[in-house]
Amino acid sequence: MQISKEKQEKISEQILAYLFSVNPKAVFTANIAQEIARDEEFTKKLLLSLKKKGFVLEINKNPKGIAYTKRSRWKLTDKTYILYKNLNK
DSSP: OOOOHHHHHHHHHHHHHHHHHHTTSOEEHHHHHHHHTOOHHHHHHHHHHHHHTTSEEEEOBOTTSOBOSSOOEEEEOHHHHHHHHHHTO
8 A cells, every 4th residue: 555745744744743742862663653653664664764854863772882683763853853842932
């Protein structure tokens, strides 16, 4: 099943809004997918697209500096956070 670009953009906005609400905490892909009620693979595809656009950062190491083998955490870039903060005033 194909999801239109327009719907993908709206779902991406939901992802950004969720990341804004939990900022500065970095969240795993599975948690984001659960929060927006979407498949993990589809969510990861959207997150990678947002990463290419410079909206989110992918964190692939745990707090001790050890690389994750199959997981990633995500958070908003500082620039994106400031834009969202200004929109919500």
